[in-house]
Amino acid sequence: MNAMYLETPVGPLTVWEQGGAIVRVDFGKTAAETEKTALLAEAERQLTAYFAGELREFSLPLEPAGTDFQRKVWDALREIPYGETRSYAEIAARVGCPRGYRAVGLANNRNPIPILIPCHRVVGADGALTGYAGGLAVKEALLRLEGVRL
Numbered sequence: 724m725n726a727m728y729l730e731t732p733v734g735p736l737t738v739w740e741q742g743g744a745i746v747r748v749d750f751g752k753t754a755a756e757t758e759k760t761a762l763l764a765e766a767e768r769q770l771t772a773y774f775a776g777e778l779r780e781f782s783l784p785l786e787p788a789g790t791d792f793q794r795k796v797w798d799a800l801r802e803i804p805y806g807e808t809r810s811y812a813e814i815a816a817r818v819g820c821p822r823g824y825r826a827v828g829l830a831n832n833r834n835p836i837p838i839l840i841p842c843h844r845v846v847g848a849d850g851a852l853t854g855y856a857g858g859l860a861v862k863e864a865l866l867r868l869e870g871v872r873l
Contacts, residue, residue: 724740724741724746724757725740725741725757726738726740726754726757727740727756729771731774732864733864733865734750735752736750736770737749737754738766740763740766741786742786744783744785746785746786746836747787747835747836748838750856750861765783769782779806779869780805781839783839785836787834787836787840789830789833792818792820793834796818796827796830797836797840797842799814799817800814800834800842800844800845803841803845806869806870808866808871809845810845810847811824811825811828811831811847811848814845832854832856837855837857841865843857843861844866852873
């Protein structure tokens with residue numbers, strides 16, 4: 724596995740690549756950098772453009788490790804447009820489990836590739852910001868970057 728460290732407006736990120744796909748993004752510097760592959764260089768370019776407000780959709784190969792249900796939820800998260808939010812209940816309905824909003828919350832919490840799989844775009848039913856692996860301040864900053872009115 725190869726890792727790249729990137730300084731961003733929301734703090735440092737470590738991006739992990741394996742087998743030609745991004746497999747993890749960690750908040751913080753969680754590993755020493757390794758050889759920067761072409762994919763990691765492209766991830767750096769896209770993330771830098773995103774934080775500069777110049778990129779709205781990532782086009783990187785992603786391979787998050789998880790259960791079938793988690794992957795279904797993460798695929799639904801990738802469909803939330805830039806600058807928009809969805810509730811846990813809306814995602815639950817989208818994945819065919821209308822009463823499974825808590826299960827969606829758990830899957831959201833276990834998202835190994837935050838930002839690229841935009842779990843920050845999921846909010847409470849009343850629009851309130853809820854937990855986020857990077858902290859609520861980071862979630863708020865990402866949503867503000869995308870122009871979401873809070």
